[in-house]
Amino acid sequence: MPAEGTWHLTIDTPLGEQQARILLSAQPDGTWHGSAEDLTSGEHAPLTDVTVQGSAITYRQSITKPMRLHLVFQLVLEGDRLTGRAKAGRLPGTKVTGRRVTGTGAEPGVL
Numbered sequence: 001m002p003a004e005g006t007w008h009l010t011i012d013t014p015l016g017e018q019q020a021r022i023l024l025s026a027q028p029d030g031t032w033h034g035s036a037e038d039l040t041s042g043e044h045a046p047l048t049d050v051t052v053q054g055s056a057i058t059y060r061q062s063i064t065k066p067m068r069l070h071l072v073f074q075l076v077l078e079g080d081r082l083t084g085r086a087k088a089g090r091l092p093g094t095k096v097t098g099r100r101v102t103g104t105g106a107e108p109g110v111l
Contacts, residue, residue, distance in 0.1 A: 002026070003052045003077050006101040008039075011086055013094050015066055021101065022047065024057070034059060041065040057082070 004026050011018040019039040024047075026032055034047030043065050050059040057075040062068075075084035075096060082098030 003057050007082060007098045008101050009082070009096055009098040011094055011096050024050065024052070026052070036061055038063070038065060
């Protein structure tokens, strides 16, 4: 399955699990665009430097809640699942897991 679509992510942080939804879309010129929404705070953020090479997905995202951070995500696509890590500067990397959102189910329990 391609990377394009909507994904529900769980990010294991020192402050506890964070839930997010990201949208990845391939453009006609071969570039990738994306956006993210924190499902707790409702904060929206664009994804930058999005690359998809085979099963590897990387992107950057800046957040302001619960604190201002610049994150780098490195994920691996396996069918309808994503696994990988998010890293913010010198902080230790955190585990990220994700599932493709199918149909209209956007809430974590509906995935």
